[in-house]
Amino acid sequence: MKRHLISAADLTRDDAVLILDTAEEMARVADRPIKKLPTLRGRTVVNLFFEDSTRTRISFEAAAKRLSADVINFSAKGSSVSKGESLKDTALTLEAMGADAVVIRHGASGAPYRLATSGWIDGAVVNAGDGTHEHPTQALLDAFTVRRRLVGPEAGLGRDLEGRRITIVGDILHSRVARSNVHLLTTLGAHVTLVAPPTLVPVGVEQWPCDVSYSLDDVLATSDAVMMLRVQRERMNAAYFPTEREYSRRYGLDGERMAKMPEHAVVMHPGPMVRGMEITAEVADSDRCTVVEQVANGVSIRMAVLYLLLGGADTALSAAPARTEENK
Amino acid sequence: MDAQHDDTGNAARPVLEAPDIARVLTRIAHEIVERAKGADDVVLLGIPTRGVFLARRLADKLEQITGRKTPVGSLDITMYRDDLRLRPARALARTEIPGEGIEGSLVVLVDDVLFSGRTIRAALDALGDIGRPRAVQLAVLVDRGHRELPIRADYVGKNLPTSLRETVKVQLAEEDGRDAVLLGVKQAAPADPR
Numbered sequence: 001m002k003r004h005l006i007s008a009a010d011l012t013r014d015d016a017v018l019i020l021d022t023a024e025e026m027a028r029v030a031d032r033p034i035k036k037l038p039t040l041r042g043r044t045v046v047n048l049f050f051e052d053s054t055r056t057r058i059s060f061e062a063a064a065k066r067l068s069a070d071v072i073n074f075s076a077k078g079s080s081v082s083k084g085e086s087l088k089d090t091a092l093t094l095e096a097m098g099a100d101a102v103v104i105r106h107g108a109s110g111a112p113y114r115l116a117t118s119g120w121i122d123g124a125v126v127n128a129g130d131g132t133h134e135h136p137t138q139a140l141l142d143a144f145t146v147r148r149r150l151v152g153p154e155a156g157l158g159r160d161l162e163g164r165r166i167t168i169v170g171d172i173l174h175s176r177v178a179r180s181n182v183h184l185l186t187t188l189g190a191h192v193t194l195v196a197p198p199t200l201v202p203v204g205v206e207q208w209p210c211d212v213s214y215s216l217d218d219v220l221a222t223s224d225a226v227m228m229l230r231v232q233r234e235r236m237n238a239a240y241f242p243t244e245r246e247y248s249r250r251y252g253l254d255g256e257r258m259a260k261m262p263e264h265a266v267v268m269h270p271g272p273m274v275r276g277m278e279i280t281a282e283v284a285d286s287d288r289c290t291v292v293e294q295v296a297n298g299v300s301i302r303m304a305v306l307y308l309l310l311g312g313a314d315t316a317l318s319a320a321p322a323r324t325e326e327n328k
Numbered sequence: 329m330d331a332q333h334d335d336t337g338n339a340a341r342p343v344l345e346a347p348d349i350a351r352v353l354t355r356i357a358h359e360i361v362e363r364a365k366g367a368d369d370v371v372l373l374g375i376p377t378r379g380v381f382l383a384r385r386l387a388d389k390l391e392q393i394t395g396r397k398t399p400v401g402s403l404d405i406t407m408y409r410d411d412l413r414l415r416p417a418r419a420l421a422r423t424e425i426p427g428e429g430i431e432g433s434l435v436v437l438v439d440d441v442l443f444s445g446r447t448i449r450a451a452l453d454a455l456g457d458i459g460r461p462r463a464v465q466l467a468v469l470v471d472r473g474h475r476e477l478p479i480r481a482d483y484v485g486k487n488l489p490t491s492l493r494e495t496v497k498v499q500l501a502e503e504d505g506r507d508a509v510l511l512g513v514k515q516a517a518p519a520d521p522r
Contacts, residue, residue: 025420312417
């Protein structure tokens with residue numbers, strides 16, 4: 001039984017469509033005078049954040065609170081973790097407090113998997129980003145945003161992204177968002193192309209179910225959505241490209257490049273944006289850019305995930321397919 | 329709740345046929361107009377799945393009687409159920425509140441079968457989060473008894489005294505291809521309705 005959300009690769013097409021459809025209903029709650037549902041009353045959701053994050057933590061917090069769950073925020077800074085406590089002891093503490101779900105962000109790839117499979121805790125584990133591995137709820141909200149924009153909120157219900165072409169540009173090497181998106185968007189039938197300088201493409205990418213290009217201009221005209229990634233300076237301990245200026249000339253999205261995209265195509269960014277680096281202010285402020293929408297959609301998607309994992313006696317998502325070596 | 333949509337393999341006996349259902353809905357529409365003195369401020373909210381179709385049919389009948397359009401919508405109660413923890417999390421259905429809202433109006437909830445009353449309890453909670461109607465009434469196609477909460481219907485299509493071993497199945501053309509209310513007997517190993 002799938003009780004956790006660790007990797008976007010664990011989701012079947014039907015699971016993913018169910019999450020998107022559920023999020024569509026959750027989105028309607030935001031339009032009501034009382035933006036709250038009683039569904040998770042009496043359940044406790046712990047936000048366990050070992051890495052800095054504002055928007056993901058706030059998004060999970062808002063989602064859990066709209067479902068009436070009790071939320072405990074736990075950040076590594078100023079906690080016993082900074083005094084040297086191990087993940088295991090932290091987990092046992094949370095278990096003793098009766099956490100029904102743990103939303104974990106950790107700098108080490110695989111920490112959520114360890115937490116979910118170790119037997120330290122009984123609750124559901126939701127991966128909110130681990131190292132350079134995965135960030136499945138970000139991929140889900142990206143897919144949700146694409147479906148809403150390209151198919152429509154009503155027309156999209158029950159539909160996947162069959163035949164859509166999505167381009168992901170930038171720091172693929174350090175990006176958990178890119179990895180989760182490749183898995184999820186492919187599962188949903190979309191065709192993904194990664195665009196990055198050769199130094200920022202991970203080893204083994206040829207086994208990923210996607211294309212790789214080194215030239216942004218070549219793929220713009222055939223993209224239904226272009227997802228710009230932030231260059232993660234904090235993870236860069238080597239020179240991956242000569243200068244920032246050269247990077248933004250070759251891989252940054254400006255108004256001129258945006259004009260080459262098809263009429264209906266949208267520009268996405270998981271945030272935080274670095275204006276002038278991967279995206280110009282002109283593009284970031286245009287109405288083809290979905291950054292703000294993505295934040296709102298993030299709350300709906302996280303509500304859907306928490307509801308489907310915690311709302312019933314069992315999770316509504318199908319049993320996990322056999323995990324492959326690659327996503328362990 | 330009880331509108332099971334597995335195939336009618338066992339000998340389920342029709343208690344209402346298509347013409348009966350049409351007559352019953354016409355009667356309920358007239359009762360609504362009479363009780364609400366013209367049905368000026370009536371909003372019909374169907375409970376998915378089959379309650380929504382019944383609400384739309386009632387809205388058409390009301391329009392024939394009063395000559396005015398009656399706002400009609402749907403109210404999904406999944407997130408308000410009291411048995412959520414007893415089964416796997418369920419897919420949600422659509423909640424569609426008419427543009428005018430329900431503030432100060434007379435909301436008539438519409439469902440296919442009234443049984444334990446728990447669905448209606450959940451619907452009242454859901455309604456409270458959406459607005460404050462002047463009054464709430466309940467219209468059902470079939471009342472099969474066995475209430476577990478102090479809830480009653482204002483408009484009943486047919487009172488159907490049943491035993492707990494029996495099943496009541498409502499079929500509507502929009503969902504099942506035909507209109508009928510079927511009375512059957514629960515199989516030895518009761519199949520979960522959903």
